[in-house]
Amino acid sequence: MCFQKVPVLASRAFSSSARKLKNRVPEAQKLFQEDNGLPVHLKGGTQDVLLYRITMTLTMAVLRLVYREPATLCGGFSPPPCLRRKHRDT
Amino acid sequence: MAHHSHPYHMVDPSPWPLTGAIAALLMTSGLAVWFHFHSTSLMLLGTILLTLTVIQWWRDIVREGTFQGHHTPPVQKGLRYGMILFITSEVLFFLGFFWAFYHSSLAPTPELGGNWPPAGITPLDPFEVPLLNTAVLLASGVTVTWAHHAIMEGKRKQAIHALALTILLGAYFTFLQAMEYNEAPFTIADGVYGCTFFVATGFHGLHVLIGSTFLAICLARQISHHFTSEHHFGFEAAAWYWHFVDVVWLFLYISIYWWGS
Numbered sequence: 001m002c003f004q005k006v007p008v009l010a011s012r013a014f015s016s017s018a019r020k021l022k023n024r025v026p027e028a029q030k031l032f033q034e035d036n037g038l039p040v041h042l043k044g045g046t047q048d049v050l051l052y053r054i055t056m057t058l059t060m061a062v063l064r065l066v067y068r069e070p071a072t073l074c075g076g077f078s079p080p081p082c083l084r085r086k087h088r089d090t
Numbered sequence: 091m092a093h094h095s096h097p098y099h100m101v102d103p104s105p106w107p108l109t110g111a112i113a114a115l116l117m118t119s120g121l122a123v124w125f126h127f128h129s130t131s132l133m134l135l136g137t138i139l140l141t142l143t144v145i146q147w148w149r150d151i152v153r154e155g156t157f158q159g160h161h162t163p164p165v166q167k168g169l170r171y172g173m174i175l176f177i178t179s180e181v182l183f184f185l186g187f188f189w190a191f192y193h194s195s196l197a198p199t200p201e202l203g204g205n206w207p208p209a210g211i212t213p214l215d216p217f218e219v220p221l222l223n224t225a226v227l228l229a230s231g232v233t234v235t236w237a238h239h240a241i242m243e244g245k246r247k248q249a250i251h252a253l254a255l256t257i258l259l260g261a262y263f264t265f266l267q268a269m270e271y272n273e274a275p276f277t278i279a280d281g282v283y284g285c286t287f288f289v290a291t292g293f294h295g296l297h298v299l300i301g302s303t304f305l306a307i308c309l310a311r312q313i314s315h316h317f318t319s320e321h322h323f324g325f326e327a328a329a330w331y332w333h334f335v336d337v338v339w340l341f342l343y344i345s346i347y348w349w350g351s
Contacts, residue, residue: 021313023315025156025157025314025315025316028153028157029157031157033158039102039103040104040150040153040154041104041146041150043153052146055105055139055142055143056109058135058139059108062132062135066119
């Protein structure tokens with residue numbers, strides 16, 4: 001039965017499936033022009049907030065790790081006494 | 091959203107300059123850690139953060155331009171100046187490596203045997219794969235121009251095909267160059283010849299990867315109906331960058347591959 005479709009499939013335009021891609025720009029324009037006070041980096045919804053939180057958490061965590069525990073990322077090397085913090089609070 | 095009576099873009103507060111700056115710090119510190127303590131963790135983390143930053147930052151610029159309409163003609167003019175200045179800075183970056191090459195090759199020292207190429211170095215034949223690479227990049231310059239004209243004339247399908255072909259040619263160049271790197275009879279450690287060759291062509295290869303990525307984003311945007319026949323600066327910027335990459339290759343080919351052999 002499906003073999004009857006072969007001549008049709010073989011002769012249709014190559015990119016006719018691409019034509020089925022709907023133009024979503026007007027929807028996006030409506031979403032990002034909504035007057036809700038949200039900055040552009042969070043205006044897309046929950047995915048934006050999640051990605052922002054992951055990025056910021058990772059940034060701060062790595063910065064804290066490097067500043068407080070340099071030995072962790074230097075293969076066990078500890079800074080010499082002259083470079084160590086005098087009053088460590090950990 | 092703020093309503094204003096001027097055509098300029100007052101951007102929303104954004105966290106990406108901060109995360110980008112920290113990512114760059116971690117990447118460069120990580121590079122030093124790799125060199126001295128043989129651990130790549132910090133550099134890898136820095137790279138991941140940089141990738142997250144640039145994805146979200148450029149995603150936001152697309153939103154501001156295509157979805158919010160902030161890229162008015164004066165704003166676009168600023169973006170054009172910005173891209174031109176950035177490419178100019180990249181030209182100066184490569185100028186330094188060409189300076190290094192000509193400094194060493196115009197007056198070869200006795201340690202090199204007083205010759206260029208130095209004694210013991212077998213250079214690559216400029217009329218084999220390097221010539222093919224030249225043809226591939228020149229052809230990609232033609233296809234990217236074809237894509238531009240197709241966009242300006244509203245020919246959506248043609249623009250998609252031409253842009254896809256440009257990216258394929260870029261990938262073919264990268265593949266051929268990777269093969270050449272693998273089979274080269276000299277390494278980066280082989281004196282000043284190896285050093286100037288691999289640093290100059292290596293940075294060029296990195297720019298090919300960046301340019302190909304930029305073009306791929308433009309292909310996705312073209313498919314998603316972001317570009318109009320009058321307004322498609324993102325594509326123009328990618329095309330300018332691609333032509334710059336092509337021109338750098340032509341200088342590399344003539345100086346290092348051809349004259350330098």
